[in-house]
Amino acid sequence: WYQRRVRESNLRMIRFCAGLLILAVLARSKDITILVISDLNAGRKGPPYNATVPVSNLADQAKLIDAMDKAQVEGLFTFEKTMHPQWGAFITTINNLKADQLLKQYWQIMGGNGKPTGLGASSYNPYHGEKILFLISKKHCNE
DSSP: OHHHHHHHHHHHHHHHHHHHHHHHHHHTEEEEEEEEEOSTTOSOSSSOOSEEEEEEEEETTOOHHHHHHHHHHTTSOOEEEEEETTTEEEEEEETTEEOOGGGTEEEEEEOTTSSBOSSOTTTOOOOTTOEEEEEEEEOOTTO
16 A cells, blocks of 8 residues: 555656656747748838748747748748858748849848848847748848
8 A cells, every 4th residue: 555655656746747847848949930021122021921930849049040940841931041151041032932142132031129130040049929020122232
C-alpha cells in the first residue's frame, strides 16, 4: 500500500514537472504575422494586403528569416534570397514576385511601428505579436 502511494505521488510530481516544462517552453515562443503588399510603390502601409501569413511558435530569439523559412516550409509563403557574406539574406522574391534590381526595386521591411526596420531579415528579431510588412518599393535617385 505504501509503495503504491509513493509511486502515485512520484507520477503526479513527474506530470506536474513535465507540465511546467511545457509551459516554460511555450512561454518562450512567439507568434508574428508577415504581411505583403506587392503593388509597386503602393503608397500605403495598411490593408488591403496581398498576403497575410501567421507564423506561430517561433523561438524567442528567432530572426525574421527564421519565421520566413518556417512559413515557407509550412506552405504558407514563398520567398527567394541571395546571401551576402557580411549583410546576410537579401530578399529578392516574395510569393513569386521578383524585385527587379535593374529597375532599382527591392523588398522593404517595415516593423510593427510602421517604420523601416533598419535591419535585414537575417538580423531583425521581431517581437511577439509583431506584424512585419514586406512592401515592394523602388529606389529613387536621392536614395
